[in-house]
Amino acid sequence: MVITDHAGKAGFCRDWMGDVISDAVAVLRPRNTAEVSMAVLACRDLGLSIIPQGGNTGLVLGGIPDHPSNQVILSLERMNRIRSIDIDDFSAVVDAGCVLATVKDAVAEQGMIFPLALGAQGSCQIGGNVSTNAGGLNVLRYGMTRDLVLGLEVVLPNGKVLEGLSSLRKDNRGIDLKQLFIGAEGMLGIVTGVSIKLMPAPDQIETALLGVGSLEAAVALYRRARRDCCDLMSAFEFMPPMALILAKEAMPDLDMPIAMDYPAYVLMEISASGLVDVGDLMQRFLTNVMEEGHVIDGVIASSSTQASNLWKIREGMVEGQALRGRHMRTDISVPLSRLSDFVAVAEEAVRAKLPECVAISYGHVGDGNVHLNVLPPMDASEADRTKQIDYAKKIVNEVVDMFQGSISAEHGIGRLKRDDFELRLQNTQRLLLHTLKNAIDPLQMFNPNSQISIAERDDASSV
Ligand SMILES: Cc1cc2nc3c(=O)[nH]c(=O)nc-3n(C[C@H](O)[C@H](O)[C@H](O)COP(=O)(O)OP(=O)(O)OC[C@H]3O[C@@H](n4cnc5c(N)ncnc54)[C@H](O)[C@@H]3O)c2cc1C
DSSP states (O other): OEEOSHHHHHTTSBOTTSSOBOOOSOEEOOSSHHHHHHHHHHHHHHTOEEEEESSSOOSSSOSSOSSGGGEEEEEOTTOOOEEEEETTTTEEEEETTSBHHHHHHHHHTTTEEOOOOOTTTTTOBHHHHHHHTOOOTTHHHHOOGGGGEEEEEEEOTTSOEEEEOOOOSOOOSSSOGGGGTTTSTTSSOEEEEEEEEOEEOOSEEEEEEEEESOHHHHHHHHHHHHHHTTTOEEEEEEEOHHHHHHHHHHOTTOOOOSOTTSSEEEEEEEEEOSSSOHHHHHHHHHHHHHHTTSOSEEEEOSSHHHHHHHHHHHHHHHHHHHHTOSOBOOBEEOOGGGHHHHHHHHHHHHHHHOTTSEEEEEEEGGGTEEEEEEEOOTTOOHHHHHHHHHHHHHHHHHHHHHTTOBSBSSSOOTTTSHHHHHHTOOHHHHHHHHHHHHHHOTTOOBSTTSSSOHHHHTTOOOO
């Protein structure tokens, strides 16, 4: 099915945050892999390039056109079939357009989990998760999407289909080609099917919100928890006190079960299936760390409703930032041992140069992943906002380089971070990337100008 009218295309042509509104020649909505393949060949004949799109929740402008006059969006949304669930193999095969939450619900009915968990799971698709190598809340226990993929089916720029929907856990027959497409953000192939790993669903989940003395104390607590909680931790998020204020702004009725002025907060979850007693483990762990002064105050959820209320603080904080208008978002990782120093130095640099803005840092402690966001004043003009956002990005990226960190821990590069990414590439990395792109997509049809720019791709002659 092809959409060409303006109203029909509109929803596909704006980014999640509504910061950028674009357009496209058309939106293609194939129903199966054969139709994707036909669409690719038709676009090749017409000289059109293709922007693959999943749930369009990506945060780096990878899924919407930048040259609307010769680009089509290929939406996977109608390819939403759960092809098979095999609990004996601990695996499932799904269409790439399946919404993540739908996959999670379907496997839950069979007593299993697919552990990828992120705020956008009600909209993002498995194909998008694979293409961005999404991270999320449970990485510390289960890894990134790359660690959860067993096989892929991919349509290539020449229309041919790479059929690799294996459920083998071990397969060392040469180079693992599926890895080329994980995190490639649609620039090498269109993912149409995914074979995923499943785990037994935990029947015990303990969630706690803790007030601690500093981010440094949160990192120390994480190290301790990894040892004491037998590697059963499935989430360990840190938030500043500002997070609770922002969550309240977004959800005024939200219950705050803890004082709102501790220097830092940790949202921690441990979970397991089987014979361990997770409730007892959490109680003993918290008793010890509170007696030793590592935790000032804390609440343990006594029901799944209370647990989901605690998670609402984490989700509400993100919504609260959006309510304060367009702002600078980052997705940084640094070595865990340098996390608290990084946040202190970067926030201080922002405060010194942009005193009118608010810097807020939160993230996934265990992965050394911090989202250091900078919020301009609510009454800032659009022009001032743009200046402040650009300047804040420059300030923070300089500190990231100082700490030898990554400017994209989990969101990818897209078009938003392309220039900053290219600036930091070593020559050999750059040549290798361009050689790969030119070999697989010589006509530059798939997601041009995302991750790396076209002009530079042409320079790749030898590695
Ligand atoms: C509220 C919120 C919370 C988020 N939290 C997290 C988080 O914790 N961790 C995290 O990693 N990300 C997070 N994200 C970012 C986003 O949800 C992920 O990047 C997600 O994996 C994108 O999936 P999608 O289906 O929406 O992809 P899209 O946004 O549609 O596309 C993303 C990129 O992948 C390409 N693509 C999409 N589908 C395919 C396909 N089938 N084949 C080839 N290329 C394709 C697109 O061209 C684009 O370059 C969050 C986003 C929001 C809005």
